[in-house]
Amino acid sequence: PPRERDPSGELIPRSFGATTSAIVLLILSLILLLVELARGPADPAGQIAHLAASSFLLLAFGEHLGRSGRLFTSSTETGLLEAYDPPIHPSTLHAVFEEILLTVMDPLLRAKYEHFMGELIEHRKPKIEALPAKEKLLALQWMRCDGQILTPALSSEIEEVLEEEGVRFLKEHPVFTPDVWTQLFTKASEVAPAFFRLMRRTTERIRMGNLRGRQDLLVDVDMANIVDGSTGLFMYIRNLDATPRTVVLRMQSPDFRPNDLALTFHLPAGEGESLLGSALPVSGEGDQDVIGSLVRLLQLGTTSWQSLIPNRDGEATVTVRLENEDGDLLLGQQINTRVRSGTKKRLRRSGVVVSATLGVLGVVASVILQVNRLLSL
Incomplete structure (x- = not known):
């Protein structure tokens, strides 16, 4: 089978190359500024050097701005965490x-x-x-x-x-x-906020003793309230019936891709009375506490993680339906969320384009002016 691509293997050389390019451009800009100081601002050669130095400075700024903006270091154990983006x-x-x-x-x-x-x-x-x-x-x-x-x-x-x-x-x-x-x-x-919110809600329900099932199912769904880029929808489901059953999880939304997704889960038989009881302490002897019950619930149930990519900015909705094999609705829920506009990313991209364009035009103009000056001597 094909090997999974290692994003960090591309991230480090790409970041190193961008940093090296920016440093080289800054050094060239500094050299040209020294030339300008030596020739004087009134000298045509000094003016051309000033234009070229400004152009290289713009190119260096665009190179730096084009990086992801997430710094990393290899000197600590978690130095790559912030820059690493799970593929x-x-x-x-x-x-x-x-x-x-x-x-x-x-x-x-x-x-x-x-x-x-x-x-x-x-x-x-x-x-x-x-x-x-x-x-x-x-x-x-x-x-x-x-x-x-x-x-x-x-x-x-x-x-x-x-x-x-x-x-x-x-x-x-x-x-x-x-x-x-x-x-x-x-x-x-940061990557999966909905999962940890679901876990907090579950631990609180276990602690209070109000963990309850519906339609012989223990179900909970969560999704981020504010979406910036792709997001994840998490669903926990546990069969409380004495016989195995098959259910279909259907997610529908005009605001996210995929617009219509159906997943089939085969749930083993469960025993509701062994999971739903009275209030429990956070920590106690054995597994008769919140932490033991949480781990047991996760082991006995099914946790689904589905990625959703927004189609547009603003208010968005996702409809989650749990159906049996015949298509009959067992449980349904509508989740409202808001998709951020991504203004910061667009400003960064625009800054890169403007800096690179002005920088290249400035360098070309400097070369033309210098060639024209030499030919006129």
């Missing part, structure tokens, strides 16, 4: 928190994470499976970053998953420190 993401999430984080990680940090998590999960306690252990540890880090759990409770929950050596390995790891986890979840919240 693809999974449509259906299985290891939900891990797949969200892997999507936003740059390839260098992703390789370190996979090595780190592979070693960490070997220190889990007996009878605890690897996938639930990873999801619980990542969910705990998210709750810490979100301010939902205090440090003593966090340590207690981690000790329920990991042996003493694993706890020490996690706390003393040189790369994945609390600050790095915070930066990772901050970037993930």
Whole structure:
């Protein structure tokens, strides 16, 4: 199969080339300004040098403006995060928190994470499976970053998953420190804000004991209120009926592409009474708490992540329908959002075009004037 393209492999050379070009143009501009100072502003050669210096300065400005505007550095573990733009993401999430984080990680940090998590999960306690252990540890880090759990409770929950050596390995790891986890979840919240809003709503419902299903289904949908570029629509669905069932998720919108999308999900049998109960504490013994219930819900249900690209600016709507195999409506919801105009991007592009055009015209004019001056001597 074809290998996935590595955007960071293009980002670094492209950024390096743009920076080098801007520096070279600035040096040429400085040299020409020195020539102007040496010849004097009244001298024709000095005037031509001034025009050429201004033109090279405009070209350097356009080169700098043409960059993405997202700075990065390779001197820190998360230095590429801000500039990295995920090219693809999974449509259906299985290891939900891990797949969200892997999507936003740059390839260098992703390789370190996979090595780190592979070693960490070997220190889990007996009878605890690897996938639930990873999801619980990542969910705990998210709750810490979100301010939902205090440090003593966090340590207690981690000790329920990991042996003493694993706890020490996690706390003393040189790369994945609390600050790095915070930066990772901050970037993930920027890429998928609707997912984390859905998670906050779910944890609050679990804590209050008012998690309820409809039509033997536990369903929740969310999407960003303000869209800047492409956005993601997240849907969690869990079958509460004792028999398996097949449902069709249909998303329709005249304001986004795709305009009409249908996805079929085969949901295994579920047990509603094992999921819906009374109020629970954020942290407690075993999995009878908010964090344990959240991880169990994510493992038993299906989480869908669909990208939508706006067709126009302004107010927009998305209709979400959940149907059975015969096309009968089970649940429906309309989401209203607003698409930003993208004025900043258009101004940046216009600035690049204007700077490049004026710069090139200035350089050409300088060459013509200098040739004409030499021929007239």
